[in-house]
Amino acid sequence: MTADRTAAAAVKPAGRLKVDADLKRLMGKYYSGVFWAHRLRRPIAWITSGAPVEPLYAMGITPVYPENYGAILGARKVSAEFCEIAEGAGYSRDLCSYARGSIGSMMADRGPLNGHGLPAPDLLICAKNICNVVVKWWEVMARHYHKPLFVLDVPYVPEEPAKPHQLDFVRGQLDEMIAFLEKHTRRRLSHPRLVRVLENSTATVALWEEVQGYRRASPSPASALDMFTNMAPIVTLRGTDEAVGYYRKLAAELKGRAERHEGPVPDERYRLVWDNIAIWHNLRLMKYFHERGAVFVGESYTNAWGEYTFSPDELKDPIGAMARQYSGVLLNVGPEVRLARLLKMGRDYRADGVVFHSNRSCKTYSLSQYFLARGVQDRLGLPTLFIEADMADPRAYADAVAKTRIDAFLEILEGRRGAGGATVDSTRTGGGGPAC
Amino acid sequence: MDEDIARLVAELTAVYEGRRAYLAGAARFKAAGYRGTIGYFCTYAPEELILAAGFHPVRIVAEPGMVGPVDGHLQSFACSFARGCLDQALRRVYEGFDGVVFPATCDSLRTAAEVWRRHVPQRFFHFMNFPARLDAPGAEAFAAREMADLAEALGVASGMDAAGVLARLPGTAALTAEIRGLLARLWELRLTRARPPLTGAEALSVFLAGVVMERREYRDQLARLVAKVEALGMDGTGTAPTRLVVTGGVIEDPATIRLIEDAGAVVVGDDLCTGTRAFLTAGPGAGGGPSAGPGGVPADLGGLARLYLTKVPCPTKHPIDRRVETLLDTAKRGRAAGVVFLLQKFCETHAFDQPYLASRLTAAGLPSLVLEVEQGRLTEGQASTRLGAFLEMIAGRREVASGNGGEQR
Numbered sequence: 001m002t003a004d005r006t007a008a009a010a011v012k013p014a015g016r017l018k019v020d021a022d023l024k025r026l027m028g029k030y031y032s033g034v035f036w037a038h039r040l041r042r043p044i045a046w047i048t049s050g051a052p053v054e055p056l057y058a059m060g061i062t063p064v065y066p067e068n069y070g071a072i073l074g075a076r077k078v079s080a081e082f083c084e085i086a087e088g089a090g091y092s093r094d095l096c097s098y099a100r101g102s103i104g105s106m107m108a109d110r111g112p113l114n115g116h117g118l119p120a121p122d123l124l125i126c127a128k129n130i131c132n133v134v135v136k137w138w139e140v141m142a143r144h145y146h147k148p149l150f151v152l153d154v155p156y157v158p159e160e161p162a163k164p165h166q167l168d169f170v171r172g173q174l175d176e177m178i179a180f181l182e183k184h185t186r187r188r189l190s191h192p193r194l195v196r197v198l199e200n201s202t203a204t205v206a207l208w209e210e211v212q213g214y215r216r217a218s219p220s221p222a223s224a225l226d227m228f229t230n231m232a233p234i235v236t237l238r239g240t241d242e243a244v245g246y247y248r249k250l251a252a253e254l255k256g257r258a259e260r261h262e263g264p265v266p267d268e269r270y271r272l273v274w275d276n277i278a279i280w281h282n283l284r285l286m287k288y289f290h291e292r293g294a295v296f297v298g299e300s301y302t303n304a305w306g307e308y309t310f311s312p313d314e315l316k317d318p319i320g321a322m323a324r325q326y327s328g329v330l331l332n333v334g335p336e337v338r339l340a341r342l343l344k345m346g347r348d349y350r351a352d353g354v355v356f357h358s359n360r361s362c363k364t365y366s367l368s369q370y371f372l373a374r375g376v377q378d379r380l381g382l383p384t385l386f387i388e389a390d391m392a393d394p395r396a397y398a399d400a401v402a403k404t405r406i407d408a409f410l411e412i413l414e415g416r417r418g419a420g421g422a423t424v425d426s427t428r429t430g431g432g433g434p435a436c
Numbered sequence: 437m438d439e440d441i442a443r444l445v446a447e448l449t450a451v452y453e454g455r456r457a458y459l460a461g462a463a464r465f466k467a468a469g470y471r472g473t474i475g476y477f478c479t480y481a482p483e484e485l486i487l488a489a490g491f492h493p494v495r496i497v498a499e500p501g502m503v504g505p506v507d508g509h510l511q512s513f514a515c516s517f518a519r520g521c522l523d524q525a526l527r528r529v530y531e532g533f534d535g536v537v538f539p540a541t542c543d544s545l546r547t548a549a550e551v552w553r554r555h556v557p558q559r560f561f562h563f564m565n566f567p568a569r570l571d572a573p574g575a576e577a578f579a580a581r582e583m584a585d586l587a588e589a590l591g592v593a594s595g596m597d598a599a600g601v602l603a604r605l606p607g608t609a610a611l612t613a614e615i616r617g618l619l620a621r622l623w624e625l626r627l628t629r630a631r632p633p634l635t636g637a638e639a640l641s642v643f644l645a646g647v648v649m650e651r652r653e654y655r656d657q658l659a660r661l662v663a664k665v666e667a668l669g670m671d672g673t674g675t676a677p678t679r680l681v682v683t684g685g686v687i688e689d690p691a692t693i694r695l696i697e698d699a700g701a702v703v704v705g706d707d708l709c710t711g712t713r714a715f716l717t718a719g720p721g722a723g724g725g726p727s728a729g730p731g732g733v734p735a736d737l738g739g740l741a742r743l744y745l746t747k748v749p750c751p752t753k754h755p756i757d758r759r760v761e762t763l764l765d766t767a768k769r770g771r772a773a774g775v776v777f778l779l780q781k782f783c784e785t786h787a788f789d790q791p792y793l794a795s796r797l798t799a800a801g802l803p804s805l806v807l808e809v810e811q812g813r814l815t816e817g818q819a820s821t822r823l824g825a826f827l828e829m830i831a832g833r834r835e836v837a838s839g840n841g842g843e844q845r
Contacts, residue, residue, distance in 0.1 A: 090791030136788030
């Protein structure tokens with residue numbers, strides 16, 4: 001692929017990142033803090049991943065992410081057990097597996113973190129900028145605990161930028177959300193403190209972007225396997241000093257790896273981009289790619305966390321800045337905007353192909369993928385692969401079928417190497433295929 | 437059934453069943469002064485504005501059956517209603533339409549809208565955002581502004597300006613209010629009479645005709661039907677079948693309701709997108725239920741926004757209390773013995789609400805049954821068996837109740 005890769009050909013694959021130990025400590029401390037907050041009767045809010053968390057951190061409210069918990073259930077391979085509890089209570093197996101897993105854990109008050117489920121919320125915050133499902137899911141949890149729920153309605157943004165009246169609508173609700181937080185926690189929001197937290201979010205995002213930038217090197221110093229796990233702090237601790245400190249370390253380590261031409265796949269034959277949430281219950285699938293010379297150099301999912309950035313000028317109006325940023329998140333924008341972001345990744349990371357995880361659980365993420373695949377093929381000339389799976393429910397995934405399709409896809413990529421990149425094809429698990 | 441009523445119902449049913457031929461009769465609409473036809477989705481699209489712009493509004497519903505071209509655009513786990521509608525459009529069923537209006541509702545329909553925008557060749561496309569949170573501060577202003585944008589776009593498409601569209605709004609709003617009032621009255625008669633004057637399947641046909649027909653023609657036909665039913669006085673003779681209420685999303689095929697009724701029941705009320713949710717409004721804070729009615733006549737965009745914000749909400753909206761209260765009230769006033777959930781396959785919002793609704797119904801002493809509708813149809817044999825068992829269970833409860841010396845309700 002490049003001279004860089006040839007130089008690295010004899011090098012052994014880089015092992016796990018050194019900062020993984022820090023990550024484990026950091027996330028352990030985060031969840032330990034969550035359980036301590038519960039014991040000490042400090043306010044806990046269950047919050048969606050796309051909701052503005054900064055006011056919560058500024059007010060000393062502990063945010064808890066049931067989506068992150070759903071991913072943990074998947075990665076620890078206990079998701080199916082909890083999904084079945086929810087299904088037994090009437091929740092259709094067609095529903096989001098994060099929701100079913102977390103609802104099952106909530107109903108049984110069991111879970112993998114300390115034997116119990118997540119500590120009960122004092123209030124719940126849900127932003128409808130990632131899907132409709134979270135609103136329904138949060139309603140279920142609020143009813144279960146009889147706790148107040150705030151829904152932030154964020155209108156769809158087909159084309160950027162969002163229209164002024166849409167931002168006004170969000171802004172009005174953000175003011176209301178802060179009043180809601182103050183009412184239910186009896187704490188006051190300090191605006192200077194909010195600005196400080198937003199500055200931390202911006203710093204975190206800048207470091208995250210720096211980390212992603214190092215993956216432009218060949219070999220890539222990190223793969224999707226590293227990034228899916230390392231995104232946990234930017235989801236749960238965005239806005240905190242801890243997140244800034246952690247990503248400073250991660251950036252330094254990846255910088256060093258890039259300079260030394262180290263990476264998980266030193267003999268990098270195929271550079272790939274991943275679209276959609278990880279298959280948490282089968283992260284080893286990434287190693288299957290690695291063993292065949294393929295590495296993921298970018299993911300739309302991890303890339304999406306690079307969006308929460310607030311310039312000093314914008315911070316003169318922090319509420320307005322949040323209204324704008326939280327309206328333009330990946331799953332709230334039109335497919336053309338998503339495609340533009342994906343094409344940019346493909347170009348920036350010099351991708352050889354794009355793998356679409358057709359994720360049965362996440363309709364919002366998945367249902368534009370046929371359009372995106374066509375765009376990738378037509379505008380970048382890259383082959384695409386569809387893997388049909390589910391982010392947390394292993395019952396909706398067939399490993400052997402996926403691997404057969406991966407093998408076929410990699411053969412196509414190999415053929416293109418020989419043919420100078422002339423062939424475009426698309427490969428999909430299961431029958432049929434998108435109109436690509 | 438009274439002969440006049442049967443004839444009126446049959447005429448309306450024929451319009452819906454023969455809708456392709458009906459809509460192909462362009463001369464009918466030109467003679468009525470329309471500039472063209474615009475399709476719309478969902479009960480949150482303000483058809484008053486489509487009418488005010490001089491277009492004939494037609495609700496898009498899927499036709500039952502297998503799908504084809506949509507497989508190239510949406511995965512099989514997308515909502516089966518969204519897939520079915522999009523499939524028809526891709527097969528150019530709506531070729532004669534001038535365009536379409538999609539209001540913001542669910543994730544699947546939002547994606548279907550984007551596919552429609554790119555792949556269905558029509559001169560007009562409009563996606564109208566609408567609050568998901570009905571009680572948000574600024575919801576009314578936001579909805580009104582989105583409706584103003586729609587009015588402006590429709591004005592451009594029709595060759596008149598937005599002011600021209602808005603000038604006609606009071607007239608078209610009065611027409612739709614009349615229709616809502618007539619439907620509400622007819623549904624009330626079905627709900628409260630000991631022997632419902634129309635079966636649930638017939639009522640659904642009557643409703644569905646109204647999203648296809650020229651609206652003044654429909655209003656007149658509906659008024660005749662309501663007058664006949666009012667005059668009938670069908671209370672209290674013979675053995676009444678088991679009274680049921682159905683709840684769910686879009687039911688586009690009256691055969692679905694007929695299947696339930698053929699099992700030995702009569703559907704006396706509903707909580708459907710193709711039913712009460714299209715014409716019943718509950719004032720804010722009124723708690724739904726008895727106060728649910730057809731709503732007033734909005735005079736301007738603010739009034740129109742308020743009308744739609746106070747509709748009995750569908751599950752894509754928050755909060756859902758008014759929906760829950762209205763369903764419970766419908767079942768109570770209709771003296772229903774049970775409720776049947778008709779869930780579109782992969783409709784997430786309805787599926788999320790179902791266990792909660794079922795628990796509330798159980799607490800009110802009402803058993804419920806879940807049936808899944810895929811590509812517009814129930815799986816006939818399986819559904820009939822389950823319905824049979826459900827009705828037997830209800831009969832058993834009645835026997836136990838009467839053995840204890842009293843009616844269950």
